[in-house]
Amino acid sequence: MNDNWEVVIGLEIHTQLATNSKIFSGASTAYGAEANTQACLIDLGYPGVLPVLNGEVVRMAVKFGLAVNATVATRSVFARKNYFYPDLPKGYQISQYELPIVENGELTIRDEDGKEKRIGITRAHLEEDAGKSVHEGFGQETGIDLNRAGTPLLEIVSEPDLRSAKQAITYMRKIHSIVRYLGISDGNMQEGSFRCDANVSVRPRGQEKLGTRAELKNLNSFRFIEKAINFEIERQIEILEDGGKVVLETRLYDSDKDETRAMRSKEEANDYRYFPDPDLLPVELDEEFIESVRKSLPELPDAKLSRFVEQYKLKPADAEILTVSRALADYFEEVAENTDAAVQVAANWVIGDLAAALNNESIDIGDSRIEAAALAGLLNRIADNTISGKIAKEIFNAMWSGEGGADDIIEAKGLKQITDSSAIEEIVDAVIEANPGQVAEYRGGKEKLLGFFVGKVMQDSGGKANPGQVNEILKKKLSDG
Amino acid sequence: MGQGTDALYTRTLTDLARGLKDGEFSSRELTESLLQRIDDHQQRLNAFITVTADDALQRADAADKARANGNESLLNGLPIVHKDLFCTKGVLTTCGSRILANFISPYDATVVERISAAGAVMLGKTNMDEFAMGSSTETSYYGPVTNPWNIKLSPGGSSGGSAAAVAARIVPAATGTDTGGSIRQPAALTGTVGLKPTYGRVSRFGMVAFASSLDQAGVITRSVEDAALLLSVIAGYDKRDSTSVDHPVPDYVAGLSKSVKGLKIGIVRQHFDEGLAADCEERVKAALTALKEEGATLIEIDLPNIDLSVPAYYVVAPAECSSNLSRFDGVRFGHRADNPEDLFDLYCRTRSEGFGAEVQRRIMTGTYVLSAGYYDAYYLKAQKVRQLISQDFKKAFENVDVIAGPTAPTTAFAIGEKTDDPIQMYLNDIYTIGANLAGLPGISVPCGFADGLPVGLQLVAPHFAEETILACAHQYQQLTDWHAQGPEEFS
Numbered sequence: 001m002n003d004n005w006e007v008v009i010g011l012e013i014h015t016q017l018a019t020n021s022k023i024f025s026g027a028s029t030a031y032g033a034e035a036n037t038q039a040c041l042i043d044l045g046y047p048g049v050l051p052v053l054n055g056e057v058v059r060m061a062v063k064f065g066l067a068v069n070a071t072v073a074t075r076s077v078f079a080r081k082n083y084f085y086p087d088l089p090k091g092y093q094i095s096q097y098e099l100p101i102v103e104n105g106e107l108t109i110r111d112e113d114g115k116e117k118r119i120g121i122t123r124a125h126l127e128e129d130a131g132k133s134v135h136e137g138f139g140q141e142t143g144i145d146l147n148r149a150g151t152p153l154l155e156i157v158s159e160p161d162l163r164s165a166k167q168a169i170t171y172m173r174k175i176h177s178i179v180r181y182l183g184i185s186d187g188n189m190q191e192g193s194f195r196c197d198a199n200v201s202v203r204p205r206g207q208e209k210l211g212t213r214a215e216l217k218n219l220n221s222f223r224f225i226e227k228a229i230n231f232e233i234e235r236q237i238e239i240l241e242d243g244g245k246v247v248l249e250t251r252l253y254d255s256d257k258d259e260t261r262a263m264r265s266k267e268e269a270n271d272y273r274y275f276p277d278p279d280l281l282p283v284e285l286d287e288e289f290i291e292s293v294r295k296s297l298p299e300l301p302d303a304k305l306s307r308f309v310e311q312y313k314l315k316p317a318d319a320e321i322l323t324v325s326r327a328l329a330d331y332f333e334e335v336a337e338n339t340d341a342a343v344q345v346a347a348n349w350v351i352g353d354l355a356a357a358l359n360n361e362s363i364d365i366g367d368s369r370i371e372a373a374a375l376a377g378l379l380n381r382i383a384d385n386t387i388s389g390k391i392a393k394e395i396f397n398a399m400w401s402g403e404g405g406a407d408d409i410i411e412a413k414g415l416k417q418i419t420d421s422s423a424i425e426e427i428v429d430a431v432i433e434a435n436p437g438q439v440a441e442y443r444g445g446k447e448k449l450l451g452f453f454v455g456k457v458m459q460d461s462g463g464k465a466n467p468g469q470v471n472e473i474l475k476k477k478l479s480d481g
Numbered sequence: 482m483g484q485g486t487d488a489l490y491t492r493t494l495t496d497l498a499r500g501l502k503d504g505e506f507s508s509r510e511l512t513e514s515l516l517q518r519i520d521d522h523q524q525r526l527n528a529f530i531t532v533t534a535d536d537a538l539q540r541a542d543a544a545d546k547a548r549a550n551g552n553e554s555l556l557n558g559l560p561i562v563h564k565d566l567f568c569t570k571g572v573l574t575t576c577g578s579r580i581l582a583n584f585i586s587p588y589d590a591t592v593v594e595r596i597s598a599a600g601a602v603m604l605g606k607t608n609m610d611e612f613a614m615g616s617s618t619e620t621s622y623y624g625p626v627t628n629p630w631n632i633k634l635s636p637g638g639s640s641g642g643s644a645a646a647v648a649a650r651i652v653p654a655a656t657g658t659d660t661g662g663s664i665r666q667p668a669a670l671t672g673t674v675g676l677k678p679t680y681g682r683v684s685r686f687g688m689v690a691f692a693s694s695l696d697q698a699g700v701i702t703r704s705v706e707d708a709a710l711l712l713s714v715i716a717g718y719d720k721r722d723s724t725s726v727d728h729p730v731p732d733y734v735a736g737l738s739k740s741v742k743g744l745k746i747g748i749v750r751q752h753f754d755e756g757l758a759a760d761c762e763e764r765v766k767a768a769l770t771a772l773k774e775e776g777a778t779l780i781e782i783d784l785p786n787i788d789l790s791v792p793a794y795y796v797v798a799p800a801e802c803s804s805n806l807s808r809f810d811g812v813r814f815g816h817r818a819d820n821p822e823d824l825f826d827l828y829c830r831t832r833s834e835g836f837g838a839e840v841q842r843r844i845m846t847g848t849y850v851l852s853a854g855y856y857d858a859y860y861l862k863a864q865k866v867r868q869l870i871s872q873d874f875k876k877a878f879e880n881v882d883v884i885a886g887p888t889a890p891t892t893a894f895a896i897g898e899k900t901d902d903p904i905q906m907y908l909n910d911i912y913t914i915g916a917n918l919a920g921l922p923g924i925s926v927p928c929g930f931a932d933g934l935p936v937g938l939q940l941v942a943p944h945f946a947e948e949t950i951l952a953c954a955h956q957y958q959q960l961t962d963w964h965a966q967g968p969e970e971f972s
Contacts, residue, residue: 041587041588044813045808045813046586046587046588046808046813046814047568047574047576047581047584047586047689047690047808047809047814048566048567048568048574048586048590048686048687048688048689048690049686049687050685050686050721050722050723050724051723052720052721052722052723053723080804082803082804082807082851084807084810084828086810086812086824089808089812089813090807090808091804091806091807091808091810092804092807144812271852271853273803273804273848273851273852273853273856274851275800275801275804275851275856275860278692278693278694278724278801279690279693279723279724280723280724281723281724
């Protein structure tokens with residue numbers, strides 16, 4: 001970027017909590033239902049109705065707090081954030097303001113140089129989502145869909161500790177991984193279950209005081225976030241270098257044009273008139289409850305990564321890939337524990353061929369067409385020399401297409417490796433006989449021709465000859481002459 | 482019709498229950514007779530916004546059938562009317578406001594549900610100050626309610642329709658709500674019994690909210706016994722209201738027989754300062770003397786911060802109201818301005834047309850006190866004052882069982898007299914607001930007349946000590962017959 005400027009980024013991540021019902025009502029949170037069919041009188045803000053807190057969201061927020069080493073408040077308070085908007089039924093959003101449920105957490109990421117960097121998490125608070133305005137299909141009017149109104153959100157606010165778009169993405173991916181590990185969010189970005197606002201500013205390198213920031217709204221894919229932040233950084237530097245001033249404002253990222261646009265300036269922004277919601281009691285948690293939640297925490301990505309490196313002697317880079325999601329890590333472990341093949345071989349297959357196949361069809365590990373035990377079975381046949389690694393790829397593809405297990409396919413296609421020395425010798429003899437010129441050259445000192453002979457023998461064996469034995473026998477026979 | 486049904490309206494709920502049980506008359510006869518009474522006096526009193534005659538008769542028949550089958554629930558076939566801020570399923574629920582003038586509630590409030598489940602027959606919905614904001618029932622979109630003792634006067638408010646209907650012997654009992662005195666003050670001004678339970682004693686679910694931390698449902702009746710009977714039905718925890726309290730519900734009627742002997746009654750010095758009309762003071766003091774003669778001890782106490790209750794209230798209540806009333810935006814229900822140009826126009830005109838002047842004043846006050854830069858100076862400070870007042874009460878109750886004094890500073894005032902001076906109107910609740918700020922139960926009972934107009938005695942008890950004030954008030958009613966006297970014009 002630009003060496004004269006330092007970039008400062010803070011993220012506000014909105015995570016939809018994976019509860020069955022809404023944060024203050026019993027209506028379903030399922031995605032994609034027909035408009036306004038999942039909004040009860042409470043979600044609609046009818047006269048006289050009252051919110052009742054869904055206890056599950058509290059447990060989820062506590063889980064998150066403990067996972068990022070934060071302070072879980074023994075007393076937190078819901079407040080009303082007042083503003084008028086048609087998709088906000090009550091004219092206020094119930095959120096947490098002065099006393100959030102989670103404060104002072106932290107996360108360690110690796111920066112561009114691979115160095116560890118601590119990112120502070122200021123707070124995480126519970127709140128309800130608003131509904132949705134629908135502009136298509138209503139002519140001059142606007143439709144309102146309140147299905148999403150009252151969906152529970154955990155807003156995770158970072159300190160302005162991030163110094164580049166890359167770091168922001170790394171941090172966000174890590175939060176994404178943690179909430180999914182904890183099972184508190186499905187993290188589905190297309191459905192809006194995981195989205196973020198980014199506060200971006202730049203300042204002359206070495207200056208203490210923060211520059212004026214712009215808030216980028218509603219970024220809902222990792223790729224767009226990175227692009228939006230980078231665009232914004234350049235825009236601000238350009239303004240400042242031209243002697244201008246950055247305006248404190250909210251900006252929207254337009255992915256079609258790859259640019260950010262001013263939405264509203266903070267001066268004309270709402271005064272939200274926060275005050276404690278008198279309809280809800282403060283959330284009071286005792287240490288016993290917090291401890292019980294702590295005991296229920298799963299192994300988290302960082303701990304799992306360390307364990308994979310230690311227990312399986314994996315390369316840290318591989319371990320990192322394998323621990324991005326809990327499901328992938330579990331899959332890998334199941335393969336590793338059920339195969340006689342080396343653990344690194346198992347890792348290579350999961351990261352390589354399997355990941356490619358999944359990517360190819362854009363499916364999750366949970367929907368893999370090859371189950372972990374089946375993949376382990378395939379690797380066992382490599383380990384016991386029934387097949388070569390090359391043939392294994394062919395069998396993998398057949399398994400992916402649903403042709404059965406590794407053993408069935410080996411049997412059906414006759415892919416068993418030839419390890420019988422006399423059978424290999426026969427092929428080798430035939431190859432030597434058929435290529436006298438090359439044989440002469442080899443014997444004359446051109447030893448790199450060995451590869452040519454190996455290729456021929458493998459070809460003639462239909463790929464089934466054991467490559468190690470082929471090498472050995474060839475060398476012997478060629479030098480015999 | 483059975484014998485004597487023409488005077489059924491003079492009888493209390495407890496009396497009527499006995500009559501129904503003894504087969505003296507049927508629920509249908511009772512219902513028809515009271516519906517007729519509503520009809521006869523609606524024009525003069527304007528106590529009702531909606532009368533649900535057809536539904537009532539059907540319910541009455543069902544109640545008669547149930548009784549015939551030996552299926553007798555506590556309030557079976559007895560009449561009730563609800564203040565029009567309780568949501569009633571399938572029935573207009575206006576809150577006295579134009580903005581809800583077309584609002585048919587799709588559900589029943591918990592209070593309505595419980596009373597209905599006990600077998601009561603709802604006859605209609607009573608008039609009230611718009612969104613319960615007022616002390617005279619003059620801010621109603623449906624016009625002012627008059628005081629049965631003199632129809633040129635106000636019955637007080639905001640539950641003025643309920644109080645007037647009970648005072649005029651139209652119905653024996655009505656529900657009300659009390660945010661700053663809205664049950665007790667109209668009860669005092671109409672010579673009825675008004676009970677405001679402890680905050681959290683009765684569910685707020687289905688009560689259109691004015692100030693959530695102060696609102697409490699209660700009842701207006703002619704006898705304390707009826708109030709106790711109804712409280713037994715409506716009290717109790719409701720999982721739909723997080724601020725309702727899971728506290729055992731005693732048999733309030735059974736508790737009434739407790740004598741006042743040895744009862745320590747606190748008399749608040751500040752309540753007898755200037756501002757209290759001399760004739761009211763005299764009546765209240767006579768009532769206290771009567772209790773003393775029955776064996777109660779009168780102890781003068783101090784509530785050092787009570788003078789701050791009105792100003793604190795008029796910060797907290799408008800703040801909450803400004804937020805609670807945001808949902809009336811013309812988008813989903815209620816009044817909506819015609820042909821809005823855009824969203825801003827829709828909001829502005831809907832709310833300007835839909836809300837009356839007093840409601841608008843409070844929304845603006847509330848918005849102001851919550852605004853950035855003013856929050857600490859007003860809202861936060863008012864909450865601190867509220868804490869101080871609560872502590873004052875707490876301390877006082879270390880030495881006394883109940884606190885007694887006037888309910889209102891004067892008897893009923895003329896309609897129109899205070900409408901141009903909101904502060905004078907607000908001061909009418911000077912003795913009642915403290916109990917709301919501290920969440921305490923309070924009751925007003927008739928304690929005599931000044932110039933032919935009723936005067937109320939207020940009793941306030943610690944949290945969940947409704948039994949104490951009910952028993953004390955009931956014992957007082959055994960000594961006096963003020964509550965049995967009705968306005969001649971409606972006899």
